[in-house]
Amino acid sequence: MRTEEPRPVRLKDYRPPDWLIETVDLDVSLHPTAATVRAKLKIKPNTAGRPAPLVLDGDELKLQSLAFDGKPLAAEHFVATPDRLTIGQVPNRPFELTVETLVDPTGNTQLMGLYRAGATYCTQCEAEGFRRITYFLDRPDVMAVYTTRIEADKNEAAVLLSNGNLVSHGDVPGTTRHFAVWHDPFPKPSYLFALVGGNLACVEDSFTTMSGRKVKLAIYVEPGKEARVPYAMDSLKRAMRWDEQVFGREYDLDIFMIVAVSAFNMGAMENKGLNVFNDKYVLASPTSATDADYAHIEAVIAHEYFHNWTGDRITCRDWFQLCLKEGLTVFRDQEFTASQRSRAVERISDVRALRSHQFVEDAGPLAHPVRPELYHEINNFYTSTVYDKGAEVVRMISTLLGVKMFRKGMDLYFARHDGQAATVEEFVQCFADASRREFFPQFMRWYSQAGTPEIKVVPHYDARDRTYRLDITQTIPPTPRQPDKEPMVIPLAFGLVGADGADLPLVLDGRPLDRGMLELTRLSHTFVFDGITQRPVPSLNRGFSAPIKLALPIEPDDRRFLAAHDSDPFNRWQALQTLAMTLLKTNVAALRTGTPPRDDDGLMAALGAILNDGTLEPAFIALTLAPPSEADIAREIGSDVDPDAVFTARRRLRAAIGERHRAALADSYRRMITPGPYRPDAQSAGRRTLKNACLDFLALAEPGDARAYAQYRTADNMTDRMAALETLTQHNRPECAAALDDFYKRHADDPLIIDKWLALQAAIPESATLDRVRALTAHPAFSTSNPNRIRALIGSFAQVNHTQFNRSDGEGYAFVADFVLALDPKNPQVAARLMGAFRSWRALEAKRRAHAESVLRRVAASPALSPDLHDIVTRTLADS
Numbered sequence: 001m002r003t004e005e006p007r008p009v010r011l012k013d014y015r016p017p018d019w020l021i022e023t024v025d026l027d028v029s030l031h032p033t034a035a036t037v038r039a040k041l042k043i044k045p046n047t048a049g050r051p052a053p054l055v056l057d058g059d060e061l062k063l064q065s066l067a068f069d070g071k072p073l074a075a076e077h078f079v080a081t082p083d084r085l086t087i088g089q090v091p092n093r094p095f096e097l098t099v100e101t102l103v104d105p106t107g108n109t110q111l112m113g114l115y116r117a118g119a120t121y122c123t124q125c126e127a128e129g130f131r132r133i134t135y136f137l138d139r140p141d142v143m144a145v146y147t148t149r150i151e152a153d154k155n156e157a158a159v160l161l162s163n164g165n166l167v168s169h170g171d172v173p174g175t176t177r178h179f180a181v182w183h184d185p186f187p188k189p190s191y192l193f194a195l196v197g198g199n200l201a202c203v204e205d206s207f208t209t210m211s212g213r214k215v216k217l218a219i220y221v222e223p224g225k226e227a228r229v230p231y232a233m234d235s236l237k238r239a240m241r242w243d244e245q246v247f248g249r250e251y252d253l254d255i256f257m258i259v260a261v262s263a264f265n266m267g268a269m270e271n272k273g274l275n276v277f278n279d280k281y282v283l284a285s286p287t288s289a290t291d292a293d294y295a296h297i298e299a300v301i302a303h304e305y306f307h308n309w310t311g312d313r314i315t316c317r318d319w320f321q322l323c324l325k326e327g328l329t330v331f332r333d334q335e336f337t338a339s340q341r342s343r344a345v346e347r348i349s350d351v352r353a354l355r356s357h358q359f360v361e362d363a364g365p366l367a368h369p370v371r372p373e374l375y376h377e378i379n380n381f382y383t384s385t386v387y388d389k390g391a392e393v394v395r396m397i398s399t400l401l402g403v404k405m406f407r408k409g410m411d412l413y414f415a416r417h418d419g420q421a422a423t424v425e426e427f428v429q430c431f432a433d434a435s436r437r438e439f440f441p442q443f444m445r446w447y448s449q450a451g452t453p454e455i456k457v458v459p460h461y462d463a464r465d466r467t468y469r470l471d472i473t474q475t476i477p478p479t480p481r482q483p484d485k486e487p488m489v490i491p492l493a494f495g496l497v498g499a500d501g502a503d504l505p506l507v508l509d510g511r512p513l514d515r516g517m518l519e520l521t522r523l524s525h526t527f528v529f530d531g532i533t534q535r536p537v538p539s540l541n542r543g544f545s546a547p548i549k550l551a552l553p554i555e556p557d558d559r560r561f562l563a564a565h566d567s568d569p570f571n572r573w574q575a576l577q578t579l580a581m582t583l584l585k586t587n588v589a590a591l592r593t594g595t596p597p598r599d600d601d602g603l604m605a606a607l608g609a610i611l612n613d614g615t616l617e618p619a620f621i622a623l624t625l626a627p628p629s630e631a632d633i634a635r636e637i638g639s640d641v642d643p644d645a646v647f648t649a650r651r652r653l654r655a656a657i658g659e660r661h662r663a664a665l666a667d668s669y670r671r672m673i674t675p676g677p678y679r680p681d682a683q684s685a686g687r688r689t690l691k692n693a694c695l696d697f698l699a700l701a702e703p704g705d706a707r708a709y710a711q712y713r714t715a716d717n718m719t720d721r722m723a724a725l726e727t728l729t730q731h732n733r734p735e736c737a738a739a740l741d742d743f744y745k746r747h748a749d750d751p752l753i754i755d756k757w758l759a760l761q762a763a764i765p766e767s768a769t770l771d772r773v774r775a776l777t778a779h780p781a782f783s784t785s786n787p788n789r790i791r792a793l794i795g796s797f798a799q800v801n802h803t804q805f806n807r808s809d810g811e812g813y814a815f816v817a818d819f820v821l822a823l824d825p826k827n828p829q830v831a832a833r834l835m836g837a838f839r840s841w842r843a844l845e846a847k848r849r850a851h852a853e854s855v856l857r858r859v860a861a862s863p864a865l866s867p868d869l870h871d872i873v874t875r876t877l878a879d880s
């Protein structure tokens, strides 16, 4: 633990490094508790004039020896602490520094730096893990060429991998050890370094790039898991082809490797040529993975691969620029998924996730700009805002410029900045230069201003003048450290829908519009359309063209009309979501005052029409039937939130849908059954999604419905089995206990599947759940050493189970806080993430708010918090 008071890092304090490191020759001798790392660094000055002292970063390091230009450096010439190596007097010329450190992979429970995932040695260096391997200028603007020699006992690690291409390998004579040497010709920052050693099975394939080069593809997994690799391999090849076709980006090394490890703090890591993955995003078979797992694997494999250009070839100058690689790469993986599956379904799913996570984050004490200006602990900024809102910002550039011009800007970005550590300004400048559009300086506010813009539209139709007017205003709510905001550039895709469902031709200021796009740049605008011969229904923010909250006062009839007729599938979905949200908010208020809740016959009829529309994609129908999430409803209510009332109102609406459309749901359930063996493609998955949505509605509507248990018992794939089990557990069916027991017995030796079992139980919305979760922490299947187990059990309880985490007696908060405090010394990153569940505490009703505050204050006052946890708790408690 660092003991000094944490000091913030500020974007405005950035200055280039005094020294650069040109090459790194690493020699790593693996050992379970005492691995030696010899790093030979070629260092050169980066400033003219007086030589600066050399200060290298470290973290819990033990220095063994230090040599300057090949000669041992006497102790009086340097100071080495676990987290810093300082050499005061260095000549202002290139030199070679050889640093030998000793690290303990087994004792490394933070899973940052060199650690062991089970028996496998692996590394995680983003953001600041390389300094846990050797002393280094551990910042992304120091880019070096790495050569890595790894040595290990053959019995312990038959496979030795690092970045780049394999140069040589062989035995160490007279020992049971062997070695491998890897060379990566592309200069890279230290956070992209990776090393793996272990007894792993390998699945190989190849890919011929667009210029005809044959690249070897290798996916390494635990022996025995090879049969679960084909979908990941297939996803990788499709991603490689797509990046060539859509962005002209070709892979650049002779080999591309993925290693699946069981203990990993994040999803996956894009180390150059050697991606390291959480095994849940690699391994899939019909009986082990759900459709959602397959979709995640496809997306994460693509995301990490796409980083090869947006992240690795062009990296970030500093960590404030994190969205430069993440927002852009999320946008790219979303576009990839849209091309492989259904664009409409992908867009709606992404927006649902954005609203439930990023919008919630943006409305609470942890709100921050897409590019933060200050951080205490960078690990806490791997957020939905940086990733998902960051992707929306890139999407808006593409929307504003059009696909062709966007590609031109991307081409310029690759041409201009390949091999560099770039900034957001440099990225955006490429689009400004390519398009010569003038709004980009103002557009930069999307990177600097936090908060979700609120757009209010007042429409007015004048039948006599045949004009249609839209009065539009924008406001951006205050967020921490940002009380006042400037207007944003907002692309508002729209159409005016006529009585026959077709868009009316648009004439604005006497000129026909070639596409329905309004560009908002001021606090208020008025647009008047001419020649409108009938009262149209406005369809605004089509495709969710901007990540905003839209207030558009139109009649429920008009929303139902849009749900039935809008040419934009996103807004068809949105129209019914808006109606449902209005009803839910009304009913949450009614439940709290003891007045009778309302029904909405019109909404019910519109949902029925969607359910019976055979021309719609099944996955789209399933999304339309699902009401807004509990997190989304709570955020819309904004203050004095009672999670029990939110849950009850939402469940009541779902039960009403089940009752009203029982026959149609039962019919869909039957029709969506797909005969033949399981296939993970989007169409088959969409049919299962609708089938299982119907199953759940029917179970809510008919307490004696036997379909769920029958499906559980006869399912031949994990998607159907899990869906049935979820229905049984969520609705507290008598067969629930037997099914959970059976599931455990079937899969007891498969931790990734047992994660599903843990997560389901943690998500049961009943008061016994807390005791059950507490008991499961002592179950042999659970372990605090593995982040997947923690996320499955504690993460699901804290982030998915809104009623039980937010118990009115405060016990849910106390349990999570105690768990976090116990985990913090071992794995501060995961501990801090869990604490993020408290991000909306101020919006709760008074009793829960008081419980949450006292728990937060107790955590904040605990001694020896990690910087990660200290930062999150302090910001969560801050006044504004």
Ligand SMILES: [Zn+2]
Pocket: 303, 307, 325, 326, 329
């Ligand atoms: Zn990423």
